[in-house]
Structure formats: C-alpha cells, structure tokens
Amino acid sequence: MTSRLEIRRVDPSDDGEYDAWWDAYAAARRADLGDDALIWSHQESRAELLQESATTERHAFVARRDGEVVGACSLALSLKDNLHIAGIGVNVPPQHRRTGIGSALLAHLEAEARRAGRSTMRADIYWPASLPADGAGAANREFARRHGYEIALGDLQNRLDLPVADAVVGDLLAQAPATGYELRSWVGPVPEEFVAEWAALDALLDTEAPTGDLDLEASNADVADHRADEELQRTQGRTSFGTVALASDGRIAAYTQVVVSGDDGNAYQWGTLVRREDRGHRLGLRVKLENLRMLQRHSPVPPRIHTFNAESNTHMLEVNRRLGFVASARMAELQERLAP
Structure with a gap:
C-alpha cells in the first residue's frame, strides 16, 4: 500500500x-x-x-x-x-x-x-558556480523548469575572505576619494538623524538595482518597519555595520550595510545604493571600503563576507572584484504566474 x-x-x-x-x-x-x-x-x-x-x-x-x-x-x-x-x-x-x-x-x-x-510566485534556488548561468545540469533548476518556473534574474553569490590587507584597502581608497562628501560609519542600529533617509533608500533597492524580468514594485519606506527589522536582527544575534556618504546638503548620497551572524560568524553584504544624482563618483566603492575598514577594526574579525549581485550588474561586480570577491555559487530568482 x-x-x-x-x-x-x-x-x-x-x-x-x-x-x-x-x-x-x-x-x-x-x-x-x-x-x-x-x-x-x-x-x-x-x-x-x-x-x-x-x-x-x-x-x-x-x-x-x-x-x-x-x-x-x-x-x-x-x-x-x-x-x-x-x-x-x-x-x-x-x-x-x-x-x-x-x-x-x-x-x-x-x-x-x-x-x-x-498571482505571482517567486523562489530562489542555488547551484555551483562551475555550472552554467542557465542552471543546465542542476537538479533543482530542472525541477523548477518542469513546473513552469523560469529565471527572471540570475545572480552570482560571491565571497571575500578576511582580513583584507590594510595596504590593499588603502590603495583602493586612493582610487575613490569621494571629494565633497562626508563619510559616517557606525555599529548597530541606524542613528536617528539618518534613519528616515536610510529607510527610503533601502526601499528603492529592489527596483533601482537590476531586476531582469521580475514583476516588482518599490517597497514602502517606513521608519517603524525599519526599526522592527533592526529588533529582529538583535533577536537573531546579528550585528549591523553601516556607512553613509553625505552630500554637501547633508542628505545621504550613498549607503551600505554589512550584517554579521552571531551564529556562524560570517558577514553578509546587504544593501548598497548610490542616489541617481550622485552616481559617477565611485561612492559605491568608497562606502564599501569604509564599512570594510570599520568591520576589520572590530574584534573578532569575521572569516569572510558573502554577497549576491545580479550578473547584469557589471558595475557592482567590478566594485566587488576590486575588493577581492570571488564567485562561490550561482543563484536564480525564479518566477511563475499562477493560472486564474
């Protein structure tokens, strides 16, 4: 039976x-x-x-x-x-x-x-970096394909082993002087003076970064919701490291965030975004470098940082390559529209 x-x-x-x-x-x-x-x-x-x-x-x-x-x-x-x-x-x-x-x-x-x-289903699946971008040969990709789930956006999972030598960080900082911008960094929750702008930029990330064929709208920006997420991080035992670049008018021109797991000790690169009007000044590289420098001054230093970037996001992939990231896996953001 x-x-x-x-x-x-x-x-x-x-x-x-x-x-x-x-x-x-x-x-x-x-x-x-x-x-x-x-x-x-x-x-x-x-x-x-x-x-x-x-x-x-x-x-x-x-x-x-x-x-x-x-x-x-x-x-x-x-x-x-x-x-x-x-x-x-x-x-x-x-x-x-x-x-x-x-x-x-x-x-x-x-x-x-x-x-x-x-009406729209979304799922993320992963396979080794050695397999092709379309997932041919990966069992989970073939399973998804049989059920009508197609790749809406292909990503690379990248890894940076730490620490990065101070000389390497210094050389990269010289390439991204961020003239005219003030850099501010902190450990823990976003300072009250920045949280509203931070939440607004973070809400734009899903639609400002490459989205491929994903059926997405911009997220809501709400300070109370952001603080609730920070409380969740505290409950999870995670520690956040944040850096912003401030324009001459005091507004946030760029931000980046790395979150360290309290369990596996690894660091995870979360959002990085530069305002449209402030692009072209290597601010993405600069805020990542400042955040990395702060992270490495923190004890203990995590063994590595992991991040995900769309394969079409050549600019951010080049920033990560300069920092020393290497591909460790592929991720596919799958999508399927349900029949009525």
Whole structure:
C-alpha cells in the first residue's frame, strides 16, 4: 500500500516541530551547494518565523511520510507592497528526492498563495558556480523548469575572505576619494538623524538595482518597519555595520550595510545604493571600503563576507572584484504566474 504524504503547518514555538523543519531545510541546502551553502542558523530562522511583523506574514510547513519528516517548505506574503507576490522555498533532503515530495510541497504552496489572493510566485534556488548561468545540469533548476518556473534574474553569490590587507584597502581608497562628501560609519542600529533617509533608500533597492524580468514594485519606506527589522536582527544575534556618504546638503548620497551572524560568524553584504544624482563618483566603492575598514577594526574579525549581485550588474561586480570577491555559487530568482 502506498504511504500517504501529510503536509502540516509548523508551530515555530514547538521545539520538535521547528527542529524537524529546520533540519530538512538545512540538509537540502547542503546537498545543493556543500560548503558554499549559506544557511540561516537555527536561531535566525526561528526568530523570523516568530516575529509579529507588520510587513510580512510567514509560514513554514513540513511533509511527513509514515511519521518521518521528508521535506520542508516556506511561504512569505508581503502585507504592505507587492501584494500580488508569494515568496516560497521548497527543500527536500537528498535521500527523499525524486519521489514526488517536492511537487506535493510546491502544489501546497501554490494553493496557499491562491487563497491569499497572490498571482505571482517567486523562489530562489542555488547551484555551483562551475555550472552554467542557465542552471543546465542542476537538479533543482530542472525541477523548477518542469513546473513552469523560469529565471527572471540570475545572480552570482560571491565571497571575500578576511582580513583584507590594510595596504590593499588603502590603495583602493586612493582610487575613490569621494571629494565633497562626508563619510559616517557606525555599529548597530541606524542613528536617528539618518534613519528616515536610510529607510527610503533601502526601499528603492529592489527596483533601482537590476531586476531582469521580475514583476516588482518599490517597497514602502517606513521608519517603524525599519526599526522592527533592526529588533529582529538583535533577536537573531546579528550585528549591523553601516556607512553613509553625505552630500554637501547633508542628505545621504550613498549607503551600505554589512550584517554579521552571531551564529556562524560570517558577514553578509546587504544593501548598497548610490542616489541617481550622485552616481559617477565611485561612492559605491568608497562606502564599501569604509564599512570594510570599520568591520576589520572590530574584534573578532569575521572569516569572510558573502554577497549576491545580479550578473547584469557589471558595475557592482567590478566594485566587488576590486575588493577581492570571488564567485562561490550561482543563484536564480525564479518566477511563475499562477493560472486564474
């Protein structure tokens, strides 16, 4: 008799349920990328699922067969913008693949998205940097293709091993003098004097950076929501490093942020953006260098920084190349529009 597959929502406050979900998620990610897999830690993922967020509704689900957890998935629904989108993740440990579990989890998520009134599905998948940009030969890419999910934007996952020698940083700083701009850096939450402009720039990032064929609108800029995200980072045990370049009128011309995980010790490059009217002055390079210099003065220094950039974003990739980043994996931002 064929075993029945049961898919149930996870209560993240229940240790047993949450542990089973996270273990399946982490096992699947390691199977796809090995040592290059970037996995949100047990604490980081749980804190996000437990957060009472005004901006995003999140759910996690596990698939069980004969009492054994054989797969995991997640659903994220924005509550203030992009109300047509459902962000999803499907993770099946390698020993349970090719048995219909992934397809069942995906169908479950699509049904949940439809009930929430969403019409566009988005998912991120990863494969080794040695494979081509279209994902040919990657099992997760072929799975997505069979279900109608196509690449809307291709990204590179890049890694910078730390520390970077002071002489290298100094040489690069000489190439990006930022004449006419004041640089300010800090550790922790964004200072009150900058937070409104920071939130506004950060909200533009998804649409100002290359978006490929992604069906996106700009995010809402709200200081209260930004502070809630900072509180989530604190709960997750993360530490933020931020730098801005200020124009002569005192406004933020460019910003960058690196967040250090309290669990794996790695640093993660988050947003970097230069205002349109201030581009062409190498401000992106300058703020990244200042932030890197501050990070390396902090003890202990993280072993490496990870970042993601669209393969079409040649300018930022060149900035990262100058800093010493190397490609460690590829990521595809997938999209599928649900039939009515």
